[in-house]
Amino acid sequence: MATISLHEADAAVGKRKNYLNQTTTIRSWLFTLDHKRIGLMYLAAGLTLFFIGGMLAEVIRTQLLVPTGLIFHGTGTIQSSYAAYKHYNQVFTLHGIIMVFMVLVPMIPGALGNFALPLMLGAKDVAFPRLNLLSFWLYISGAVLAVISTIMGAVDTGWTFYTPYSIDTSTYVVLMVSGIFLLGFSSIFTGLNFIVTIHKLRPFGMTWFRMPLFLWATYATAVIQVAATPVLGVTLLLLIVERVMGIGIFNPALGGNPVLFQHFFWFYSHPAVYIMILPAMGIISEIVPTFSRKHIFGYEFVAFSSLAIALIGFMVWGHHLFVNGQSAELDAIFSFLTFLVAVPSAVKVWNWLATMYKGAIKLDTPMLYALSFIILFTIGGLTGVVLGALAEDVVLHDTYFVVGHFHYVMFGGTIIAMLGGIHYWWPKMFGKMYNEFWARTACILLFIGVNLTFFPQLMVGAYGMPRRYASYLPKYQPYMVASTIGAYVQLVAFLIMASYLLHSLFRGKKAPVNPWGSGSLEWTTSSPPPTDNFDTIPVIGDHYDPYDYSHLQFDPAIGGYVHTEEHVGPHHVYHR
Amino acid sequence: MILSNLLQTHASLIGPLSKMAGDWWLPKGASTFSPEVRFLWILFFCITVFFTSLIVVLTVFFSIRYRRTENRQHADPSPDHNTPLEITWTVIPLIIVMVIFALGFKYYMNMNVPPTNTYNIGVKAQKWSWTFTYPNHAVSKTLYLPLNRAVKLSMTSADVLHGFWIPSLSIQKDVVPGRVMTIWLEPTRVGRYELQCAEYCGDGHSLMRSPVIVASPAKFAEYLKAAANIWVHNGKTLPLAQVGRELYSTYGCNGCHTADGSMGTGPTWKNLAGNQVQLANGQTVTADYAYLRQAILYPGRKLVKGYGNIMPDFYNDFAGPGHTRNRRLNAMIWYINSLSNKANSASQPKIPNIPGTKAMSAPAAGKAPAKTTAASGGAKSALPAATVAMGEKLYSTLGCNACHTNNGKPGAGPTWKNLAGYPQALTNGKTEVADYKYIRYMILHPDKKVVKGFAPIMPAIYGAQLGGAANQKKLDAIIWYINSLSDKRGPSTEPPTGK
Numbered sequence A: 001m002a003t004i005s006l007h008e009a010d011a012a013v014g015k016r017k018n019y020l021n022q023t024t025t026i027r028s029w030l031f032t033l034d035h036k037r038i039g040l041m042y043l044a045a046g047l048t049l050f051f052i053g054g055m056l057a058e059v060i061r062t063q064l065l066v067p068t069g070l071i072f073h074g075t076g077t078i079q080s081s082y083a084a085y086k087h088y089n090q091v092f093t094l095h096g097i098i099m100v101f102m103v104l105v106p107m108i109p110g111a112l113g114n115f116a117l118p119l120m121l122g123a124k125d126v127a128f129p130r131l132n133l134l135s136f137w138l139y140i141s142g143a144v145l146a147v148i149s150t151i152m153g154a155v156d157t158g159w160t161f162y163t164p165y166s167i168d169t170s171t172y173v174v175l176m177v178s179g180i181f182l183l184g185f186s187s188i189f190t191g192l193n194f195i196v197t198i199h200k201l202r203p204f205g206m207t208w209f210r211m212p213l214f215l216w217a218t219y220a221t222a223v224i225q226v227a228a229t230p231v232l233g234v235t236l237l238l239l240i241v242e243r244v245m246g247i248g249i250f251n252p253a254l255g256g257n258p259v260l261f262q263h264f265f266w267f268y269s270h271p272a273v274y275i276m277i278l279p280a281m282g283i284i285s286e287i288v289p290t291f292s293r294k295h296i297f298g299y300e301f302v303a304f305s306s307l308a309i310a311l312i313g314f315m316v317w318g319h320h321l322f323v324n325g326q327s328a329e330l331d332a333i334f335s336f337l338t339f340l341v342a343v344p345s346a347v348k349v350w351n352w353l354a355t356m357y358k359g360a361i362k363l364d365t366p367m368l369y370a371l372s373f374i375i376l377f378t379i380g381g382l383t384g385v386v387l388g389a390l391a392e393d394v395v396l397h398d399t400y401f402v403v404g405h406f407h408y409v410m411f412g413g414t415i416i417a418m419l420g421g422i423h424y425w426w427p428k429m430f431g432k433m434y435n436e437f438w439a440r441t442a443c444i445l446l447f448i449g450v451n452l453t454f455f456p457q458l459m460v461g462a463y464g465m466p467r468r469y470a471s472y473l474p475k476y477q478p479y480m481v482a483s484t485i486g487a488y489v490q491l492v493a494f495l496i497m498a499s500y501l502l503h504s505l506f507r508g509k510k511a512p513v514n515p516w517g518s519g520s521l522e523w524t525t526s527s528p529p530p531t532d533n534f535d536t537i538p539v540i541g542d543h544y545d546p547y548d549y550s551h552l553q554f555d556p557a558i559g560g561y562v563h564t565e566e567h568v569g570p571h572h573v574y575h576r
Numbered sequence B: 001m002i003l004s005n006l007l008q009t010h011a012s013l014i015g016p017l018s019k020m021a022g023d024w025w026l027p028k029g030a031s032t033f034s035p036e037v038r039f040l041w042i043l044f045f046c047i048t049v050f051f052t053s054l055i056v057v058l059t060v061f062f063s064i065r066y067r068r069t070e071n072r073q074h075a076d077p078s079p080d081h082n083t084p085l086e087i088t089w090t091v092i093p094l095i096i097v098m099v100i101f102a103l104g105f106k107y108y109m110n111m112n113v114p115p116t117n118t119y120n121i122g123v124k125a126q127k128w129s130w131t132f133t134y135p136n137h138a139v140s141k142t143l144y145l146p147l148n149r150a151v152k153l154s155m156t157s158a159d160v161l162h163g164f165w166i167p168s169l170s171i172q173k174d175v176v177p178g179r180v181m182t183i184w185l186e187p188t189r190v191g192r193y194e195l196q197c198a199e200y201c202g203d204g205h206s207l208m209r210s211p212v213i214v215a216s217p218a219k220f221a222e223y224l225k226a227a228a229n230i231w232v233h234n235g236k237t238l239p240l241a242q243v244g245r246e247l248y249s250t251y252g253c254n255g256c257h258t259a260d261g262s263m264g265t266g267p268t269w270k271n272l273a274g275n276q277v278q279l280a281n282g283q284t285v286t287a288d289y290a291y292l293r294q295a296i297l298y299p300g301r302k303l304v305k306g307y308g309n310i311m312p313d314f315y316n317d318f319a320g321p322g323h324t325r326n327r328r329l330n331a332m333i334w335y336i337n338s339l340s341n342k343a344n345s346a347s348q349p350k351i352p353n354i355p356g357t358k359a360m361s362a363p364a365a366g367k368a369p370a371k372t373t374a375a376s377g378g379a380k381s382a383l384p385a386a387t388v389a390m391g392e393k394l395y396s397t398l399g400c401n402a403c404h405t406n407n408g409k410p411g412a413g414p415t416w417k418n419l420a421g422y423p424q425a426l427t428n429g430k431t432e433v434a435d436y437k438y439i440r441y442m443i444l445h446p447d448k449k450v451v452k453g454f455a456p457i458m459p460a461i462y463g464a465q466l467g468g469a470a471n472q473k474k475l476d477a478i479i480w481y482i483n484s485l486s487d488k489r490g491p492s493t494e495p496p497t498g499k
């Protein structure tokens, strides 16, 4: 009986070496070429940065408890207020830079993509393992430069570095921008690596349309990373040149055009929001079918819509510039395209819901995250739609409504999906299970916290509160207080999460090969996988389908799912 | 301390809470754009609430209805795609967003195209304040707007990006340095609103707010008159230093320069006048009148050690013709002097701090008459030399010389050379001879009659400064001086002499 033999195979694998304990020296980690180890290092570094960024967010929210500022405020004279608020500005700038450039953009591809992509594909590693290691170290170098610049004189420009303020300010812009330049190269190399890997390392039988959707999403993301990030690099270089040599590209005092910078910046940064959201959608497209035990609805649509979003996403950057004086014709075109790109995102939500329809749904932690994602992303997307309407953007631009919008999509979307992905692949990464009760509690608490934080921001923004304010009119205070309470709730949720995840690392129950009953390849190798991923290179049968669950059966004895059908060979040929 | 701060504000939370949520979250609109914005917003609001609720209900319903149980381990059979369904749920959102796009665009064009006959106000943004200039050269920190009148705002920035944003009036535009940004709006409700800077601009960004007052046309005119008349308060002419203190905040100098000796982005004004200043080029100079004047007018020329070259060029902000500019400049320098323990005659402006005091009796004025008399030819009836000299002095101290030349050269206003006794064509089509009555009237009521070919730009403040019995002597002195410049002067053009 297949069940038994798999069970035994599992036990045998448990005693074997895996990628975590194959070698144990620090060197073997720092200079590893194993995509899984690099993924884990990304995860560790990224979560550390996420923690720092998060604490800065708590500082921001605490400051905004009272209209004049609770932490940074003046001592009576207006100059003392200016001096105090400068520190607040440094705090939100750092928060934005860390979260955008060091967490949202690199983390899903860097941590989860690196870990899961070759496994899901059935490959031994990425195409260029050395380049992969270089990506990681560029990421670390960028972060270190950012830390140095912060110690020397924390930047106060906002994460957008708008000129001419970024040229005028006395803070260490050049150093910070150099750091982000390195982060950009890290991102480009990762994208390049993934594109080549997906093109070249698919095992025999793994056609494009047999790939799990996470791979499609990662592929579309990689295209944006490779095509858009160089523009960011050039823009930042120009900014450095402008600051150091005073050429007059962006500086109006020297005949430059500050709006040009905004175009360059958003030409990267709008596609960058799809770098953040597409892999997140990919994760959701894995979790929802798995936990519904039902084939993803409309595979082709979900796959192609990722590419469509990636391509159209290059043509909507001007929606960030509706009130900066660009011509009305341009405004109209950008507004139109913005609406166009919103539709495929919306349709994906229907696809996920249709996948759940008549499924056999189990609300384990990853699925709870996926459901949170669907709801939060819906709110985020719809608020994006109103911002895309020209007349509405005039009254909402640069207010807390925009802050609310992008936190709903970036936190409610990307971060929630990333946490869902971490919980989904955690057993595979570490071979350990976590405490399901506390994990669900933290997820629900986080869902409440996110809404409590960002919903009042939507309201107060519509009511007229501008963003990036260290102090504000008293009438906005109730909303601000509610938002801050939400941020504290989130903090509690994260502390719970950190506790049970650490507990899992050291004391967690051993994870089975396939704890969730997923059909994709990474769940056929041991948890954690061996260094070479698979004992034998997977051969994909003609009927292989990562979203077919009919041959998987829960086995209470091992707490995971096993194949019930006869199959050829121990783990590596998949008929259906 | 933080705690007590929190507790204090606790009570103030209850009140606003009841008013939370505004008008569908928006502030109550007060411009012609507001109803359109509100309509589209409510439409969007309903769409969002509908779809969000639908999706929440579906996720919850599916999670319960199709939950996995002991007996239900597998999904029910159902297709994994359905083309008609997929087309439907793509097309419906597409239609909805296209409607929103069309409405958003239409309303946006209304915001973009101003009507022809607008009232124009200048807006100057700088770190971290707003200054407004009106057609009568009034300058204010409060934005006054006339009710039901289309207003066009021409906006410039002295330094970095700023964002002009009045939530209640449903209008926002970035102010990009190096360009003139224009917007228009028409207020429809009297009230007091806030202008807040929306585009991040540095340390004081969140304090870069100004009150906005929409007033009935009559009230509006009153506000403007008051704003224009910075020199007089309750009928009393103010000392220049006091006016200067007002200007210090009107023009936003206080954004960088402190008055109490504390640190700022620029050098403090405390004990500046008359003291030594270290320059970035290594020199040390004394902050005398000439230095202060130059430092204000040409900020970058003599940089003070330890400060960046970031002060904006203010000269053009001192709205209005040269004499008002000059006068404002002097007021500012008087204020700087009033803050210094080393202020002295070298650091003070030549024009007296309290108008109408020193200068008239100053012996220095006595030197002039001979020259003046000589210049006027002396062939006619004798001129009262001392009075003419006083008039000439006033001609420059009051700043008349900024617009009116005394040698026949063209200026912003008619030259005073050969004015008295000559016929003057007016914009109302009439022609009047410039006799004493005429000249007097033109000085005291500059806006009532305007000479053809000139703009009605002469400030009304002279009416206050030179009108009334107390100022009769000064007014006549000026008119004597004007007479002294004309070859057609005579009894009808000269101020009445004797009793």
Ligand code: HEM
Binding pocket: A160, A273, A274, A276, A277, A319, A320, A338, A339, A341, A342, A345, A380, A381, A382, A383, A384, A385, A387, A388, A389, A393, A396, A397, A398, A402, A405, A406, A409, A410, A413, A414
């Ligand atoms: C339905 C899809 C979306 C639409 C229609 C949309 C539309 C918009 C528009 C029009 C703005 C400009 C608002 C303004 O500054 O006035 C904006 C801002 C922003 N959006 Fe979205 N958005 C969408 C999805 C996303 C997603 C998925 C992300 C990221 C994961 C995102 C991140 C952002 C960010 C970061 C900003 C503000 C950046 C800044 O000014 O600092 N958006 N969005």
Ligand SMILES: [Cu+2]
Binding pocket: A269, A270, A273, A316, A317, A319, A320
């Ligand atoms: Cu965008």
